[in-house]
Amino acid sequence: MNSEQIFYIIIAIVSGQFIFEQWLDFLNHKHVSSVIPKELEGIYDEQQYKKQQDYKKANYSFGLLSDLISFLIMLAMLALGGFDLIHQWVIALSGSVIVQSLLFFGIIGLGSSIISLPFSIYGTFVIEERFGFNTTTPKIFIMDMLKSMLLSVIIGGPIMALVIWLYTIAGGYFWLYAWLVISGFTIFMTMFYTSVILPMFNKQTPLEEGDLRSAIEAFSDEAGFQLDNVYVMDGSKRSTKANAFFSGLGNRKRIVLYDTLIKDLSTEEIVAVLAHEIGHYKLKHTLWGTIIGVVQMGIILFIFGLVVGNPLLSQALGVAEPSFHIGLLVFGILYSPVSFVTGLFMTVLSRKNEYAADAYATRFGLGKALIGGLKTISSNALSNLTPHPLYVFFHYSHPPLLQRIRAINAFVNKK
Template sequence: MTVALFFIDMIKGLVLSLILGIPFLWGLLWLMEQMGTYWWVWAWIATVVFSLFIQLLYPTLIAPLFNKFEPIENPQIQSKIMALANRCHFKLGGIFVMDGSKRSGHGNAYFTGFGGNKRIVFYDTLINSLTPDEVEAVLAHELGHYKLKHIIKMLVVGVLLALIQFAILGYLKEQPWFYSGLGVSPSMQPTLANAQALLLFFMVMPLFTFFVTPLSSIFSRKHEFEADDFAAQNSNKADLITALVKMYEDNASTLTPDPVYSKIFYSHPPAFERITHLQSAGRGDVAHSAEEGLVIASFGQHALVRLSAEVQIPCTQKGKKNAVVTGDWVQVEVDGEQGQIVTILPRRNLFYRSDLFKQKSFAANIDQIFYVVACEPYFDVDLLGRAAIAAESAHINFVIILNKSDLTPLLPLARERLAQYVLWYPLVQTTTQITALSLQQQFSTLLEGQTTLLLG
């Protein structure tokens, strides 16, 4: 971190504290003065609402003031993330990389927000130091916190503790010994007296709540072990172990801290304990049975997937939504000579046909469409137009192939019927009378490096 960035952060933090903190503090003092004996209940409610409001704002409005957040662009990491999210039945709200390297070399990943605003954030230092498999394992750990409801549990505990604290403050505020014991005299002016009580209480509270720290650490470490177990079941535990070691090293954390100190103050188990726990966990090699392949034929919930030039396997699709179509790139869990499609990878485009009653998708990731018509038999211009419109909507190149152009008497009529289309789309004439080699030579330039859908 540069000196300039240090002071910029400090100024931003101060301004943000003033903008958010002063209105909240003013409201708290107003409640203490106006709401009678049970003001502390109202103050607790206001604090909870304010905290949730900050949690809602933090991912999209507050955090970006200090750091830059960008979606993960590595396609290998993206495919692994999508496969993992599908296995865990997790709706992705956003997975981002944060430029943490501009402040330190520490690596971290965290879960933030709630509802439709939830997101997972990786430090760029972490992405740069871990392999895609290790990133997947770390993400599985973070998803474990969400799926096991650790965030909600800690939120509930925090809300209840805040209620207890405000109840105690409500009692102490009226006790003369509270002020005299701290060597001060209570103010006679109500607003100042409330501010005085609030300030004194939060100054001395850490001294009397120290015993809560070990309990908080115990529950936090328990959650970390549970999230590790979840990751071991949904990714590869060996990758998580190597990722943990790298993270502890990058963060300059000791691998063997004092056991008493760590049990009191550490929110995360020491590396040795986590690694030992993971080594005794289940196999957790689900992710390594998943392979990427191309759908070369699809029919309902069944598909034929090409995993390599030599390997094609029949697959079924998990779930009924977003059926696979020919041209989809998918993640497949292979079991012997069959597989199960667990994830459809992001599509560049989707080609579909529709009528008044329904819409049906049947090809994806298409570069161009060859729409084949012939001088004979008679072709339907309306169907040609509908195909052209569908191609335009999916941003797919459209080429018209006119076959049997050797039928000289019929060629002018066919070209006349195509006149309005050749103004916008290329027209290639061919004939069934040429050899296969000549046909290949005619179309080789158009087909090279392109995924082409043949219609007509």
């Protein structure tokens, strides 16, 4: 195989992914049911259902346009030698491999941010605003963007620099040392994200004393779960949509409830949602997700370590001499079909875990309350009640509402 063949494989992969994703989106867009399944009756009235369909159509059209522009820009960069041009710029600015790679990905990241900015603005302040979801102010929007860029520089930059440095000195053991570094960072973020990173964007306050906290503590005692950290996050500063999540490991575990969730749901429904999140912890979903992620990263780095120095990777994009950043870019594209398959496995596993966490909450007699909470969350978010099965299979990390309700009811009936 020569560099020209690799180039055409790259074009085929990028094009194939775009066509496949647009096909799935189109199937989902056209999959409209005028009849709401019996289990979902009452979630939407006629006016709300029309609003949900309009929201779905608006997001489809907007997504199609943004995806098409991104795809055309990527093709142009590949076909017209855009990545080689950036490579020539960075090697002219510095003779250091580390600095060259940081500048290369910094320029690409900045360019990507500039291109995506109008779409982010339109999605937030036009579509989300039109359907009553947006509560983000221009100031918050700008500050979020600047903070994200700053985090990329002060966290992503040093980690990438360390990985590249290991590549220059470690030889065949590069992948192993890089794996240890990235795994350590992954575990650190799993444990400390909500206490270190998240506060830069959202305020979290301990859940105050009252009926809700008492109900939560009573359930925790019944479930044998030591509950030290339950926080309320000001999600309402950006959106009216509600959520809750569990993060951390060991004594760093933390449950976070959006303030919008507390506003929209009854006490019993909130306890049911929290029981679902505790179920993820008790069933070790968070732990296994971290372990699987670390193992997958080790495999990826091992394969990358074998091929990164191959001159054909760089030559495929018009760069004569092997380069770490060009090699990484080409490898990322060539590996994407494999990544797609492993990502699909993780998506299927995630849906399985969601069913298991629902069943965990249902064991404590909270099935009816959980269904009520899920219905309210879905209704307030204008969720699609009847997505296309293929779209669900490839994209949904959570089962659709109808399948979750049927699974909960089936579990209740088996008891």
